[in-house]
Amino acid sequence: DPYSSDPPRHPALRVNSQKPFNAEPPSEILSENFITPSAFFFKRNHLPVPRVDPHAYRLEIHGLPRGPVCLSLEEIKTKFPKHTVTATLQCAGNRRSDMNRVKQVKGLNWGISAISNATWGGARLRDVLVYAGYLPGSSARHVQFEGLDVDPTGTPYGASILLGKAVSEEGDVLLAYEMNGEDLPADHGYPLRVVVPGVVGARNVKWLGKIVVSEEESQSHWQQNDYKGFSPGTDWDTVDFKTAPAIQELPVQSAITVPQEGVVLGAGQGTVTVQGYAWSGGGREVVRVDVSLDGGRTWNVARLQHGEEGGAAPAPPNRSWAWTLWELRAPLPPGARELEIVCKAVDSSYNVQPDTVAPIWNLRGVLSNAWHRVRVRVSE
Numbered sequence: 140d141p142y143s144s145d146p147p148r149h150p151a152l153r154v155n156s157q158k159p160f161n162a163e164p165p166s167e168i169l170s171e172n173f174i175t176p177s178a179f180f181f182k183r184n185h186l187p188v189p190r191v192d193p194h195a196y197r198l199e200i201h202g203l204p205r206g207p208v209c210l211s212l213e214e215i216k217t218k219f220p221k222h223t224v225t226a227t228l229q230c231a232g233n234r235r236s237d238m239n240r241v242k243q244v245k246g247l248n249w250g251i252s253a254i255s256n257a258t259w260g261g262a263r264l265r266d267v268l269v270y271a272g273y274l275p276g277s278s279a280r281h282v283q284f285e286g287l288d289v290d291p292t293g294t295p296y297g298a299s300i301l302l303g304k305a306v307s308e309e310g311d312v313l314l315a316y317e318m319n320g321e322d323l324p325a326d327h328g329y330p331l332r333v334v335v336p337g338v339v340g341a342r343n344v345k346w347l348g349k350i351v352v353s354e355e356e357s358q359s360h361w362q363q364n365d366y367k368g369f370s371p372g373t374d375w376d377t378v379d380f381k382t383a384p385a386i387q388e389l390p391v392q393s394a395i396t397v398p399q400e401g402v403v404l405g406a407g408q409g410t411v412t413v414q415g416y417a418w419s420g421g422g423r424e425v426v427r428v429d430v431s432l433d434g435g436r437t438w439n440v441a442r443l444q445h446g447e448e449g450g451a452a453p454a455p456p457n458r459s460w461a462w463t464l465w466e467l468r469a470p471l472p473p474g475a476r477e478l479e480i481v482c483k484a485v486d487s488s489y490n491v492q493p494d495t496v497a498p499i500w501n502l503r504g505v506l507s508n509a510w511h512r513v514r515v516r517v518s519e
């Protein structure tokens with residue numbers, strides 16, 4: 140069993156698939172902590188977790204003038220300044236279950252918790268590429284990553300990002316060896332992973348073994364034939380993956396973590412407290428979250444918690460990599476026996492979420508970011 144050396148996991152995780160291991164935390168845990176504890180951080184593995192000996196570990200870097208370059212873990216930790224970035228990772232398939240309710244899609248049936256926020260520590264990818272000889276003006280456009288996790292044919296997980304993002308001083312792309320102040324856990328890429336803030340989870344390659352600077356995107360299945368968006372009218376008989384770009388930055392997203400669907404609120408309390416998360420890709424800041432208690436007829440503005448309350452410095456413009464937690468306390472509408480709570484976020488480019496999911500349905504169930512709706516009852 141290639142999965143026999145997978146690490147132990149927290150029993151509270153909701154398991155979507157055991158082999159490979161895919162799981163999300165109970166959603167109310169997400170809004171309890173600005174920084175998601177690593178044990179509860181969602182886990183998305185396509186393959187068995189590779190067990191890597193940190194002393195034998197080497198990172199190979201190809202495609203640059205001084206290359207190929209080979210670095211040990213110790214060299215990555217000592218040759219380059221350590222940089223920390225608080226960044227949210229979201230799987231392209233987060234909230235896929237909403238799309239499944241419209242029409243069946245292909246993929247893991249994620250709820251609203253295939254998203255989490257951590258503080259990552261490591262070397263800047265930019266510094267490592269400059270060390271390997273990167274100079275502006277090269278004809279390369281992409282940085283490809285390969286994991287040490289392999290399928291039964293020996294093919295590794297792979298993905299790529301734009302070179303411009305990788306070398307930008309403001310891109311904050313890390314080769315991370317720490318998550319929340321500790322060594323990366325096995326599930327999250329020990330001993331080294333890429334963290335590409337603002338970019339879909341799939342490009343944040345774990346158990347990083349190789350970097351290739353290239354004129355071409357990664358040729359991996361996951362870059363070429365997966366993680367792309369299509370029209371609701373495209374089905375598996377007609378889809379041509381070459382016609383759509385690989386997902387990089389994700390669209391604006393939000394969801395309600397508290398209360399949960401179907402709970403009964405006590406009318407005697409007089410108020411309702413609604414909590415959730417909001418986030419947008421590309422470093423766009425969440426500037427507002429609107430919450431409705433009546434299915435979207437009337438709206439209230441939620442109070443935003445950007446992370447500064449936890450002592451973090453405010454994010455520089457266009458570098459809002461971390462999510463925003465939010466809360467609304469509002470009087471219960473008099474006489475209401477049922478509430479349809481809805482949330483929607485606005486980002487710094489004034490991008491908004493679509494009100495319903497059917498018009499953005501796609502066969503792979505990615506980019507599911509319609510208004511989130513939760514129905515609750517109010518006791519007599």
Ligand code: MTE
Pocket residue numbers: 180181182183184185186228229230231285286287288296326327328339340341342343344345346
């Ligand atoms: N990297 C490798 N090597 N193998 C993988 O299966 N999964 C990707 C990405 N990096 C994956 C990977 C996907 S699809 C996502 S959403 C994120 O890792 C999940 O990161 P996490 O498990 O740390 O939450």
Ligand code: MO
Pocket residue numbers: 183229230231232340341
């Ligand atoms: Mo993902």
